[in-house]
Amino acid sequence: MTSTLRRAGRRLRAVVGLAxxxxxxxxxxxxxxxxAVALAVLSVTLLASLGVGVVQTxxxxxxxxxxxxxxxxxxxxxxxxxxxxxxxxxxxxxxxMSERDDVSSAAPIAMHDIYVGTESDELERTSAVGVHExxxxxxxxxxxxxxxxxxxxSGEYADGERPSEPENEEIVLDPDTAEAHDIDVGDxxxxxxxxxSAANHEFTVxxxxxYYSQYLGSDTETxxxxxxxxxxxxxxxxxxxxxxxxxxxxxxRDVVVAELDEEYAAYDVRTSDEQIGAMFEEQPLxxxxxxxxxxxxxxxxxxxxxxxxxxxxxxxxxxxAALRAIGLSRWVxxxxxxxxxLVIGVLGGILGLVLTPLLAAGLNYLASxxxxxxxxxxxxxxxxxxxxxxxxxxGTVVALVTGWRASRYARIQHLSG
Amino acid sequence: xxxxxxxxxxxxxxxxxxxxVESPTAVRLESVTHEYGxxxxxxxxxxxxxxTALRNVSFDVRAGDIVGxxxxxxxxxxxxxxxxxxxxxxxxxxxxxxxxxxxxxSNRERTRLxxxxxxxxxxxxxxxxxxxxxxxxxxPLVQAGIPRAKRRERAETLLEKxxxxxxxxxxxxxxxxxxxxxxxxxxxxxxxxxxIVADEPTGELDTATGEDVLDLLMxxxxxxxxxxxxxDESTLAVAxxxxxxxxxxxxxxxx
Numbered sequence: 001m002t003s004t005l006r007r008a009g010r011r012l013r014a015v016v017g018l019a020x021x022x023x024x025x026x027x028x029x030x031x032x033x034x035x036a037v038a039l040a041v042l043s044v045t046l047l048a049s050l051g052v053g054v055v056q057t058x059x060x061x062x063x064x065x066x067x068x069x070x071x072x073x074x075x076x077x078x079x080x081x082x083x084x085x086x087x088x089x090x091x092x093x094x095x096x097m098s099e100r101d102d103v104s105s106a107a108p109i110a111m112h113d114i115y116v117g118t119e120s121d122e123l124e125r126t127s128a129v130g131v132h133e134x135x136x137x138x139x140x141x142x143x144x145x146x147x148x149x150x151x152x153x154s155g156e157y158a159d160g161e162r163p164s165e166p167e168n169e170e171i172v173l174d175p176d177t178a179e180a181h182d183i184d185v186g187d188x189x190x191x192x193x194x195x196x197s198a199a200n201h202e203f204t205v206x207x208x209x210x211y212y213s214q215y216l217g218s219d220t221e222t223x224x225x226x227x228x229x230x231x232x233x234x235x236x237x238x239x240x241x242x243x244x245x246x247x248x249x250x251x252x253r254d255v256v257v258a259e260l261d262e263e264y265a266a267y268d269v270r271t272s273d274e275q276i277g278a279m280f281e282e283q284p285l286x287x288x289x290x291x292x293x294x295x296x297x298x299x300x301x302x303x304x305x306x307x308x309x310x311x312x313x314x315x316x317x318x319x320x321a322a323l324r325a326i327g328l329s330r331w332v333x334x335x336x337x338x339x340x341x342l343v344i345g346v347l348g349g350i351l352g353l354v355l356t357p358l359l360a361a362g363l364n365y366l367a368s369x370x371x372x373x374x375x376x377x378x379x380x381x382x383x384x385x386x387x388x389x390x391x392x393x394x395g396t397v398v399a400l401v402t403g404w405r406a407s408r409y410a411r412i413q414h415l416s417g
Numbered sequence: 418x419x420x421x422x423x424x425x426x427x428x429x430x431x432x433x434x435x436x437x438v439e440s441p442t443a444v445r446l447e448s449v450t451h452e453y454g455x456x457x458x459x460x461x462x463x464x465x466x467x468x469t470a471l472r473n474v475s476f477d478v479r480a481g482d483i484v485g486x487x488x489x490x491x492x493x494x495x496x497x498x499x500x501x502x503x504x505x506x507x508x509x510x511x512x513x514x515x516x517x518x519x520x521x522x523s524n525r526e527r528t529r530l531x532x533x534x535x536x537x538x539x540x541x542x543x544x545x546x547x548x549x550x551x552x553x554x555x556x557p558l559v560q561a562g563i564p565r566a567k568r569r570e571r572a573e574t575l576l577e578k579x580x581x582x583x584x585x586x587x588x589x590x591x592x593x594x595x596x597x598x599x600x601x602x603x604x605x606x607x608x609x610x611x612x613i614v615a616d617e618p619t620g621e622l623d624t625a626t627g628e629d630v631l632d633l634l635m636x637x638x639x640x641x642x643x644x645x646x647x648x649d650e651s652t653l654a655v656a657x658x659x660x661x662x663x664x665x666x667x668x669x670x671x672x
Binding site for chain 1: 502504528529531532533536537539541543544545546547548552556557559560561562563564565568588604605608
């Protein structure tokens with residue numbers, strides 16, 4: 001038994017030696033296939049890092065907003081919800097929620113498309129988010145923010161007597177918008193939801209920040225909610241896109257969410273984590289594109305490597321048949337080709353993993369200089385493990401397929417001459 | 418390592434007997450008939466275009482015999498060599514290798530018998546281009562699980578024997594045709610077989626190189642059974658006996 005094992009061990013070592021010898025004699029082919037596997041691994045690790053980074057960035061954003069609970073209605077589609085604002089009577093709803101003992105505060109957020117410009121006949125279409133205040137971590141490039149009354153549904157405003165004209169008339173502009181119109185802090189701009197109405201409303205630029213632009217992917221200005229509702233004419237219906245709420249420190253967030261969800265069945269009540277998930281679910285195209293890219297890269301890497309080695313097996317079919325004829329078993333012959341595939345898989349995997357942090361850093365630099373995100377790609381240990389697993393899977397698939405092809409050639413029929 | 422069963426028997430026979438004691442039979446073909454397409458060809462019915470390669474072929478080869486196989490292309494020379502090596506099982510008849518009927522053996526048994534007792538020399542050498550001469554020669558020993566140091570030692574000894582002691586690290590691409598065939602002969606001998614089959618061993622070589630290779634084959638194959646298939650008169654001239662084939666039949670058995 002032990003001698004059988006010893007012989008098998010020697011055979012295995014010899015097979016590995018043969019495979020390595022073959023790889024070393026064809027450095028060009030070896031490099032190409034290692035590169036192919038590395039590309040497949042890289043595409044997975046980088047896209048996964050991007051996914052992790054985007055979710056993390058989103059969560060950080062929501063954390064900055066310091067809101068535990070997000071209430072929305074209907075699917076959140078940024079391209080449509082800017083005008084849809086499906087929550088009606090939002091201030092009353094927020095007030096009702098904040099009356100609970102376990103909720104410390106609640107406030108609506110609205111989104112609208114607006115026109116903004118320094119001249120009433122030179123207006124640019126852009127987006128606006130209406131909030132009651134610009135919170136901490138807003139990242140002002142210049143100037144500061146604004147703060148309005150937390151909840152316009154309390155006290156004298158409770159009966160829908162909110163001002164129907166803008167009262168604060170302050171705006172925080174996106175840097176691109178400010179630059180395009182050569183606007184500085186302290187300047188006055190026209191703001192409206194249509195070209196005609198914009199001339200009627202003059203706002204003072206109090207700050208410049210890209211905070212909401214980052215999340216919405218387009219230039220976005222920030223306006224006090226009541227002012228935005230006033231210029232949009234939704235003061236009466238009191239429309240909003242979200243209601244955000246914070247829970248008391250000693251309250252269990254998940255319990256509050258569950259209770260609110262039950263109480264307000266018409267709305268979707270989510271924790272901030274779930275909200276991120278829901279936002280991504282609303283982007284099936286993005287997710288599908290990512291999955292497709294990964295799939296293509298993996299399949300491409302496997303196909304290229306398998307093809308190259310199948311070609312090698314085909315080129316050497318006479319030799320394989322001859323070796324079979326002189327008594328080498330099919331397993332030994334298939335093994336020499338298969339081990340080459342496995343070695344390629346592992347080498348490519350290692351290369352891919354080594355390149356991952358370098359390329360991630362490069363892409364992060366690019367992302368921060370182009371769109372202003374600091375750390376868009378984040379690569380936790382799990383992503384590296386995923387890449388390594390993929391490399392081993394690719395190596396094994398390559399090994400199985402090419403070994404099988406090689407063993408098919410190891411037949412007397414291929415022995416010519 | 419020695420698989421060479423017959424040499425020892427012959428040697429002991431020689432010690433105790435006179436010169437004309439007959440050597441044991443290494444290979445025997447008994448009424449061998451083979452039709453291609455009859456038992457192969459997946460998805461093809463047996464009577465659909467079968468080609469009869471051998472018809473009722475019988476002859477035997479004793480240890481120490483050099484038997485030439487002559488005949489035009491398609492006369493069945495290669496089929497006989499393949500049958501003797503157990504690479505194919507004839508449709509009818511028996512092929513005995515060292516008194517074992519190959520037609521009664523399983524695939525695995527035939528492979529083992531071939532590995533232990535048959536050395537094959539091909540017309541086109543069939544060396545692995547990425548392996549050194551030494552590694553090519555040592556390849557058949559891999560299957561037996563022989564340790565690397567021993568494999569190398571054996572391969573080097575044989576390469577020296579075929580006059581390539583200074584070429585052991587060369588790749589096939591760095592060797593001439595004659596040198597490659599010498600490497601192939603060394604590979605055929607590495608398991609110390611009883612029977613050597615050579616299919617047109619000088620077919621790819623010029624006359625002078627061919628003669629050198631032939632001399633080597635004669636010299637090394639001296640106490641083994643050697644079957645050489647060839648078109649070439651000078652190759653066949655070294656045989657003790659020439660079996661002539663036409664359309665799969667033996668038309669003349671030199672013995």
